[in-house]
Amino acid sequence: MNDELKDFAFLPLGGTGEIGMNLNLYRLNGKWLAIDCGIGFSGNDMPETDILLPDPEFISRHKDNLLGLVITHAHEDHIGAVAYLWPDLECPVYTTPFATSIVKRKLREAGLLSEVSVRTIKMADRFKLGDFDLEFIPVTHSIPEAQSIVIRTPYGTVLHTGDWKFDPEPVIGEKTNLETFAKLGQENILAMVCDSTNVVVKQAPQSEASVRRSLTTLIASLKGRVAITCFASNVSRIESIAYAAKQVNRPVVIIGRSLRNLEVSARENGYLKNIPPFYTEQNMSDIEQNNIVYIITGSQGEEKAALTRISQDLHQHISLGSGDTVIYSSRTIPGNELAVKRVQDNLIRRNVKLITSKTELVHVSGHASYDEVCQLYKLVRPKYGIPVHGEWMHLNAQANVARESGAEPILLEDGDILRLAPQNPTIIGSAPYGRLVIDGNRLLSVDDDILAARRRMLYNGVVVASFAVNKKGELLSDLNLSAPGLFDQYDEEFGDVVSEFSQILETLPIAILHDDTELIENSKTILRRILGRKLKKKPFVDVHLIRI
Structure with missing residues (x-):
């Protein structure tokens, strides 16, 4: 094994700098551990899709060294992408009984249940994956069986909190055991990788x-x-x-x-x-x-x-x-x-x-507030605090809590490879990361040309022109132009576009008229220019040519 792989490192591929899409990786001497695999919602800036997934390209390249995927709890932003991304991971999945039921149903619907090894871990159990020594700590959240994960390694111990809160009166499950975290704090914890979602709220919310x-x-x-x-x-x-x-x-x-x-x-x-x-x-x-x-x-x-x-x-x-x-x-x-x-x-x-919750007590957050995060830092006493699970305002707010509590904050974003040990924590590189969208039965990158074309059509419209020419390039019929959402076909302006386009086509050089590819590309350019002048927009333009 190369010396450069003899280390302990952390790499978020989703959920750090954003809400949702949680996918976190730990590397120990060349072997990888994944924690959570969730979805996110696209919001108003991506109306062409609803659901987002973290791009697993990096860990897919290292899947031969991926020991397993451990799920902290069964919320969609932590478990919802498993059935979509498992073919890129091909590793065992470790969950508590409730999350096992959820993930198996998703895998069954995807036709993957017989291929995936789903291994149930009891709450508060301790288990090993390779040299990773893992322990579940049950925490209160808005779903049953949420777990923080203690990751013990030869280089030091990390607490990966998952989603949590200190609810004094939960309606499902037991209260978070503060003594367990206090006892953990006696182990000289190297780092705490902590949920930041609700840290901008000062006081703990009321109980469920x-x-x-x-x-x-x-x-x-x-x-x-x-x-x-x-x-x-x-x-x-x-x-x-x-x-x-x-x-x-x-x-x-x-x-x-x-x-x-x-x-x-x-x-x-x-x-x-x-x-x-x-x-x-x-x-x-x-x-x-x-x-x-x-x-x-x-x-x-x-x-x-x-x-x-x-x-x-x-x-x-x-x-x-x-x-x-x-x-x-x-x-x-x-x-x-x-x-x-x-x-x-x-x-x-x-x-x-x-x-809504603005007028009545109909909702409380399942995530820890500022006061609760401060309390956890005082109990665990990590040397370093690593905020995750939040946008930058949340990450920065937790960094301030870490600093106030005597821990050194380390701010990361998706793709940063943080070497935790053996030397002092240092960002040593970056990994490819990104977002995928579910498009029917396939996954596409948000930067895919298909989605780019769809966005363009959504905001600027689409225009399709079709016409037939003979071998000399002479028009054999009237031009057919379709521009739904941009023109009414009976508008005078629409007629002007058709007329101008037809006239310019007839004046093109003979060399272009005789070459199908050249004729199509020039037709698109001409139509874009006409539409740009008329509409002050740049619609997606396509041309169908029939040569007889």
């Missing part, structure tokens, strides 16, 4: 139990149907909603495939055990319609989600209006603000009452 009590009071005060939207993977919140509905004798209907799958996985693992089975769209006609509580997907304004379609009165089974209430029991992920506002405006236009 407080939200449960608030929802119970709120739902009891409402008339008509109540629809509550939240993240489909937030089992704690779903149980809180169901509990609140149960207290006021309201039946609960879950709307959305992801929610139905989540219910199955939760009940398989002993969660929701005191909650009656939920109704679905298929059997909700059996219950009193005006007394229903819907739990529904679409809290981020996703175009195809159930709540978006309901707001547009396009849902097959549900129509909300005057007398009904929609509760947003979630936060808006940065970048989704316009999409969420659009859905909310549509609901208000339909006379639906709207309730």
Whole structure:
């Protein structure tokens, strides 16, 4: 083995400098460990796609030395990309029982279940992958069985926190055991790689139990149907909603495939055990319609989600209006603000009452606040603090916490290779990283020519010209021009474009008229110039030539 591979290094390929798409790598003497493999949402700047994935190109080149993928918890931004990216990783997957249920369902749907070794690790267990000595530490989060990971190596120990908070009154699972972290702090921890999502909030939020009590009071005060939207993977919140509905004798209907799958996985693992089975769209006609509580997907304004379609009165089974209430029991992920506002405006236009966390206690974050992050630093006492899982404002805020706590902060971004040991931590290079999008049954880079063309068509339109010529290049018929979204074909301006284009074609040199390739390329250039003058836009232009 080369001397340069005898080290301990950290490399984020997703989730550092952004929200979501978490994919973190550790290298120990040439062998790799991956932690989490999640999706992200594209937001308003990429309307041509909904879901983003981290690009695994770098670790794919080293997959022969990849010992395994360890999942901290089953939220989509940590587990949602596994079924898409596993063919690039081809390694065993290690998860807790609940996450095992989630990831196996995703792999089954992708036709990969028989190929992937999914190995279940009990909460708080300690296990080894090669020379990586790993230990799970259960932490409170908004989903069952969230785990921090202690990574012990011959060079030192790192705490990879995953997503966590110190909820004094969780509704699912136990409170985070502070004594466990205090004991860990006695081991001379080299570094803490820590969640930064909520560190810009000063005080710890109220507990999930407080939200449960608030929802119970709120739902009891409402008339008509109540629809509550939240993240489909937030089992704690779903149980809180169901509990609140149960207290006021309201039946609960879950709307959305992801929610139905989540219910199955939760009940398989002993969660929701005191909650009656939920109704679905298929059997909700059996219950009193005006007394229903819907739990529904679409809290981020996703175009195809159930709540978006309901707001547009396009849902097959549900129509909300005057007398009904929609509760947003979630936060808006940065970048989704316009999409969420659009859905909310549509609901208000339909006379639906709207309730959000701005006016009622209907949501608390599952991530640690400033005060909680300070407390964890004091317990663990790492030599270095490495912020991840957040945009730059979050990373920088946690760096300040690390500094205040006596740790030396190290700010990274995706692609930075940080050698943690044996020398002092140093960025020693960079790895290729990027973002992929799901396009039907394929994955494309966000920089792919296909998506670039799609963006251009989205903002500038598309124009297709078709015409037939004889061997001499003479037009044999009228020019056919299609420009949907740019012109009405009966507009005088549209006729002017067709006429000018035809006249210029007839004046082209004979050498161009006789060469199909030259004629097509020149036709595109001519059409772009005409459209640029007329529209002050640069639409995507294509030309279909028929030579007879």
